[in-house]
Amino acid sequence: MGFATTDDGEEIYFQAHGTSGPILVFVSGYFGVDNIWQPLITKLRSQYRCIAYDSRGYGRSSKPTSPDNYSIPRHAADLRAVLQACNITDRVVLVTHSMGCNIATAYYLAHPDHVAGIIYSAAYFDGEHIKKFFPMEVLTSGVDSPSQCVAFYANMGLDESTAIEAAKWPAYIRRNNAKALLGFKLGDQYSGIKVPGLVIHGEADSAAPEELVTPIVQAMPSCKLEILKGVRHFPPTEAPEEMERLIREFVSNLS
Template identity: 30%
Template sequence: MSRRPIPADCLQPVPAEELAVRSADGTRLHVEVHGQPGAPTVVLAHGWTCTTHFWAPVIHRLADRYRVVVYDQRGHGRSEIPSSRVRYSTRALAEDLAAVLTRVVPEGERAVLAGHSMGGMTIMAGSARPEVAERTAAAVLISTGPSDLLAEVRIVPDAVRPPGLRRFLHRQVLRSRLPLGPVGPVSRAGLKYAIMGADAPAERTEVAVRMAHACPTGVRANWARVLDRLDVRPGLARLAAPTAVVVGAEDRLTPPVHAHRMVAALADPQGLLLLPGVGHMAPIERPAEVAAEIDRMATAHLPARHAAADSDADLPAAVTADPERTAVA
């Protein structure tokens, strides 16, 4: 079966630099540096079953004014697959982020951190670590949640009763070790329903579907176990940096209820951006708005030397931090 075309902005950009970073337990992490050497730094952490490729549309929109760092979460992409199940944990996520920041953000400097889904959970899990806290100027939490994920997932319809049965079914789906196999009509339709907005373009859906299929089955299942029992609320409460929250109105995996809870718990909330018609994969579905939100936080909280008079053509105008905003579809 022929593969669908990929949008130009979703094609992986060639990094200016590639690094191998060792985490605290020795796990090797693949790190890429894009954009402008010497510019303020933005660090992007992807989510479950994704890779650095996930951030391509955002990198293309930020690389003309920032030094953009992305890395493969352990087990994903070109990072090392952990040798045992005990190396899958929120502590490991936090240690990985600390190792990456220590390598790419010199002591005394800071960066804007943005995390999608498990990447946002990574930021929350690592927020109190000195290597993270001292290097974080601001944060953007995208399509994520701090706890009770299975209680809020909306893949199985609410009509299925009782709620405990829905939770059981969600757990079986997310923890499945069944290989996804080749991308086909059934898997494409199923994954679009679960992770994309109903009106997401087919070519952008294809990008997300291919990444999910490429994730090793054991890695997918082991991280699902971590997400099943996730609770990073203490880290969310300790996240002292100014923090913005972004969520798709049609997100079935981390619905907007999580975004509202995070804003209420943050020490320094900088607004909630709700994206109409968008599912869980906001940086792929609506990269311009996501990039603009990261740029807004960088403009406000990083040194002004990043500004460039002619570099804003592909970003919507920055806005002030309202308690809640809805992006125009």
């Protein structure tokens, strides 16, 4: 465990597990903490190097107040700082969730030689496309009330204990990240992703309907779609066994 210092002087808390094998880097979504990845990391760290971190604004990482300190490219730069702090020089597999999928895409577009493959879960195309399902007023509803924040996450399928953890942090952070999420546009840039991709999507995901996912699969040159029956917006916690199996299969096919 440790702290990575970003190029704008903030600190990002990270944990690194394992000493050998392919490198898996776990990128969280809008709620920012690494908690959803811990059950998977427990299963994977004996055979893979696993890195997870708290996004800026959340958990043990710095919490700058200005909205200018939050954007998808800014989060991608924070990811770069974490990998540098871990002395990672080999290519990595990015394992992502929700907004973390856009962060990973932005990271790849900035550093294509650093990435071996991308696993998206609960993905959506970009902020421009998700606005009609989650406009700003919906995405930030209840941010001032911890109980409403917990309900917001729980209604999408997150377990209560993780939802409570995600609701701890100041309301301004959720507003700033909502603005970052909705303001990010990718246009036709998925077609430029040359590494293999895998989209893992919950059949019952109302937060990111399948119509926001299939364009990703269609646009990327090498990408597959796996639909998990009965799963909503949190495949890593709702279906960890399936996630583990799919991660292992994906990584083994890279070699």
